[in-house]
Amino acid sequence: MEGNPGHLHQESHVYSSQDLPQVLVLEPPPILKHYSGYFSDKFDLLKAWESSLPLNQFLATHARSARALLSPGRYPLTADILQLLPSLKLIVTTSVGLNHIDLPECRRRGIAIADAGNVYNADVADLAVGLLIDVWRKISGADGYVRRGLWATNGGFPLGSKLGGKRVGIVGLGSIGLEVAKRLEVFGCEILYNSRKKKPFVSYPYYSNVCDLASEADVLIICCGLSDQTRNMINKPVMKALGKKGVIVNVGRGRIINEKELVQFLVEGEIGGAGLDVFENEPLVPQELFTLQNVVLSPHMAMFTPESLWSICEVLVGNLENFFSNKPLISQVMDV
Amino acid sequence: MENLSVLMTCPMSTYLEQELEKRFKLFKLWHYSSTDQFAKVNANSIRAVVGDTKIGADAKLIDTLPKLEIVASYSVGLDKIDLTKCEQKGIRVTNTPDVLTDDVADIAIGLILAVLRRLCVSDGFVRSGSWKNGDFGLTSKFSGKSVGIVGLGRIGSAIAKRAEAFGCPISYYSRTEKPNTNYKYHSNIIDLATTCEILVIACALTVETHRIVNGGVIDALGPKGILINIGRGLLINETELVAALIEGRLGGAGLDVFEKEPVVPDELFGLDNVVLLPHVGTDTEETSNAMADLVIQNLEAYSLSKPLLTPVV
Numbered sequence: 226m227e228g229n230p231g232h233l234h235q236e237s238h239v240y241s242s243q244d245l246p247q248v249l250v251l252e253p254p255p256i257l258k259h260y261s262g263y264f265s266d267k268f269d270l271l272k273a274w275e276s277s278l279p280l281n282q283f284l285a286t287h288a289r290s291a292r293a294l295l296s297p298g299r300y301p302l303t304a305d306i307l308q309l310l311p312s313l314k315l316i317v318t319t320s321v322g323l324n325h326i327d328l329p330e331c332r333r334r335g336i337a338i339a340d341a342g343n344v345y346n347a348d349v350a351d352l353a354v355g356l357l358i359d360v361w362r363k364i365s366g367a368d369g370y371v372r373r374g375l376w377a378t379n380g381g382f383p384l385g386s387k388l389g390g391k392r393v394g395i396v397g398l399g400s401i402g403l404e405v406a407k408r409l410e411v412f413g414c415e416i417l418y419n420s421r422k423k424k425p426f427v428s429y430p431y432y433s434n435v436c437d438l439a440s441e442a443d444v445l446i447i448c449c450g451l452s453d454q455t456r457n458m459i460n461k462p463v464m465k466a467l468g469k470k471g472v473i474v475n476v477g478r479g480r481i482i483n484e485k486e487l488v489q490f491l492v493e494g495e496i497g498g499a500g501l502d503v504f505e506n507e508p509l510v511p512q513e514l515f516t517l518q519n520v521v522l523s524p525h526m527a528m529f530t531p532e533s534l535w536s537i538c539e540v541l542v543g544n545l546e547n548f549f550s551n552k553p554l555i556s557q558v559m560d561v
Numbered sequence: 562m563e564n565l566s567v568l569m570t571c572p573m574s575t576y577l578e579q580e581l582e583k584r585f586k587l588f589k590l591w592h593y594s595s596t597d598q599f600a601k602v603n604a605n606s607i608r609a610v611v612g613d614t615k616i617g618a619d620a621k622l623i624d625t626l627p628k629l630e631i632v633a634s635y636s637v638g639l640d641k642i643d644l645t646k647c648e649q650k651g652i653r654v655t656n657t658p659d660v661l662t663d664d665v666a667d668i669a670i671g672l673i674l675a676v677l678r679r680l681c682v683s684d685g686f687v688r689s690g691s692w693k694n695g696d697f698g699l700t701s702k703f704s705g706k707s708v709g710i711v712g713l714g715r716i717g718s719a720i721a722k723r724a725e726a727f728g729c730p731i732s733y734y735s736r737t738e739k740p741n742t743n744y745k746y747h748s749n750i751i752d753l754a755t756t757c758e759i760l761v762i763a764c765a766l767t768v769e770t771h772r773i774v775n776g777g778v779i780d781a782l783g784p785k786g787i788l789i790n791i792g793r794g795l796l797i798n799e800t801e802l803v804a805a806l807i808e809g810r811l812g813g814a815g816l817d818v819f820e821k822e823p824v825v826p827d828e829l830f831g832l833d834n835v836v837l838l839p840h841v842g843t844d845t846e847e848t849s850n851a852m853a854d855l856v857i858q859n860l861e862a863y864s865l866s867k868p869l870l871t872p873v874v
């Protein structure tokens with residue numbers, strides 16, 4: 226084969242997308258927004274949202290041979306959807322929570338699930354601590370005060386509340402909860418927790434009932450996933466037990482808290498404050514919160530740093546590559 | 562116990578005022594139109610001054626009060642007190658160390674998280690309803706970033722301990738290398754600023770440390786670097802800092818102190834990579850009261866001829 230210097234150059238682009246293993250994606254994951262090249266170099270992404278066909282029709286027409294699915298964690302993977310994917314053997318999800326997946330159906334079908342492992346735990350824990358310091362020390366409020374010129378005209382700003390000596394009740398002492406505990410201990414906080422089961426090798430006092438935890442704590446930090454047991458778990462009785470000076474920080478899922486009751490308690494001064502990264506119906510946030518001085522609100526951003534997204538990419542791609550070469554998964558979720 | 566006449570220089574704590582009034586004869590300088598006007602009537606009675614970070618005991622005030630025996634500062638910082646003059650005249654000086662260390666260290670970490678994770682900006686984003694129109698975007702990770710501390714005293718060490726819990730490697734610059742730490746020592750501040758990603762200013766303001774953070778240090782920290790100041794505004798060249806932030810030569814800043822509080826350069830108000838606090842490092846109910854108690858205890862000890870609890874001079 227002679228001469229054409231462009232020929233060799235061209236050859237590297239000759240790989241048709243059919244040569245790459247196919248991965249179905251139902252809705253655009255944030256990692257694709259930032260790192261799509263990394264995925265599209267290795268996989269043929271079958272992007273359902275780019276088709277004008279309704280989803281069921283798209284899947285029936287194009288996804289029958291798809292063996293792997295990449296899920297950002299919002300679109301529910303119900304038995305009905307899974308039924309349209311007869312070749313599916315692997316779901317990789319960027320979310321650590323699995324409440325969007327019909328787990329019994331996956332078990333029945335032998336569909337393996339791999340998640341993002343522990344790669345963004347530090348970022349979520351950092352945000353929980355940041356929200357707590359902000360609520361107790363009024364950082365966002367004070368910053369706004371200075372920017373509006375009020376320090377110069379009005380003088381002092383209201384006092385905040387010290388972290389040292391406060392009792393922190395962690396709801397869900399999983400990998401994220403443990404990272405939060407590890408950080409807050411060094412601030413002189415006392416750590417208590419509630420979890421599905423008492424953790425061996427952990428010396429923090431355990432409370433089997435979240436209400437009991439609330440009555441002993443100055444703040445509840447929600448670090449657990451959303452499940453049938455945790456839905457609306459933080460409700461009126463828990464907040465009453467927490468008390469008028471109590472604070473709630475949520476980096477889990479919005480629906481773990483009864484949002485209507487939370488808003489009512491905050492507006493009426495029945496609890497002391499809240500730091501919230503997640504809400505029942507994102508991106509909708511109850512407007513009553515917007516005028517409160519004792520809340521700090523963030524738009525579900527706990528894990529969204531370039532470092533975490535990159536790490537998620539690496540783990541997901543690693544899982545997919547291993548799957549397609551019949552090697553063991555890197556971060557298979559075992560106790561589905 | 563002869564009733565000590567105490568002059569409080571400015572409003573700093575209602576609790577402290579009340580406790581001083583219970584025990585001593587309290588004069589409030591801000592009830593007079595000027596120090597001179599106060600001095601005309603009361604100069605010879607004042608034996609104690611209670612000052613803070615806004616108004617301490619400078620040479621002029623000391624000279625105005627010929628019977629002054631003790632200055633009890635409602636602060637740990639001593640930059641508003643003419644220590645040399647106090648030493649010369651045999652005037653005792655006390656401050657409030659240790660009781661406020663944790664609060665100041667907490668604010669330093671709070672500022673780092675607020676700057677890197679854009680907490681104030683994102684709170685505003687949600688409150689304005691903007692989240693409905695699109696995602697907020699990415700913010701910078703804190704855990705694991707290298708933290709450089711200028712001044713590894715009580716507060717600097719407390720900041721280091723906290724940052725370590727976030728997996729941050731710690732380095733520092735101090736007058737002398739400290740024994741018994743695992744932290745990396747740098748003998749000059751430029752080296753420290755060059756090698757760290759987050760630079761925290763935690764030293765006292767003295768003649769030597771005045772504007773120690775200048776344009777060279779800021780440039781060494783660089784366009785991805787974050788500068789945190791919980792010490793004193795005059796530790797940083799504020800003009801250079803503002804210019805560097807506006808021009809993007811510095812990645813961001815978290816500031817609790819400024820050169821001429823409560824004045825803050827208004828060029829900073831339009832920047833979303835800075836967090837600005839009105840000198841609240843020790844402003845919690847618990848710590849304000851603990852500081853006030855320490856002032857009272859020092860003055861009580863003095864009036865009973867007992868050893869001072871936290872003497873500086």
